[in-house]
Amino acid sequence: MSFVLAVNIRIKPENVDAFMKGVLENAGSARKEPGCRQFEVLVDPQERTKVMLFEVYDDESAFEAHQQTPHFKRYMAEAVPLLASRERSIWKQAK
Numbered sequence: 877m878s879f880v881l882a883v884n885i886r887i888k889p890e891n892v893d894a895f896m897k898g899v900l901e902n903a904g905s906a907r908k909e910p911g912c913r914q915f916e917v918l919v920d921p922q923e924r925t926k927v928m929l930f931e932v933y934d935d936e937s938a939f940e941a942h943q944q945t946p947h948f949k950r951y952m953a954e955a956v957p958l959l960a961s962r963e964r965s966i967w968k969q970a971k
Contacts (some may be wrong), residue, residue, distance in 0.1 A: 878913065879936045883929040891958035892924055898958075899927070902951035906931070909945070911938020925960070933935035 887895045899917055906915045913932040920926035933939040942948055956962070 878969045879933045879939050880969075881929070881931040881933075881939065881943065882965045883931075884961075884963045884965075885927040885929065886960040886962075887925045887927060888958060888960050889925055893957055895927075897957045898951055898954050899929070900954075902947055903929075905945070905947040906942055909938070911935070911941060914921055 885895075896917075903915045903917050905931075906912050911934040913934065914930070916930040918928045918930060920928075931939070931942075933942065
């Protein structure tokens with residue numbers, strides 16, 4: 877069963893470029909992880925401070941393993957101070 881995470885992010889306007897650099901590096905590294913099926917960084921075409929991360933993992937264990945990687949820990953430490961808000965939603969495949 878797939879484990880899906882959607883993260884809605886608002887970046888402080890002065891931090892957009894710095895955030896995008898870090899999030900794209902994190903996404904590229906995550907896509908190479910064995911349990912990661914998909915990792916998309918989506919930007920609102922009307923408002924560049926609004927970003928959504930759409931992540932699909934084999935299961936919750938694969939997502940937990942992702943959270944333990946050095947690149948994820950570095951991303952969180954560097955990215956969170958750049959944000960105005962961050963809201964996570966977890967989704968599971970309907971049976």
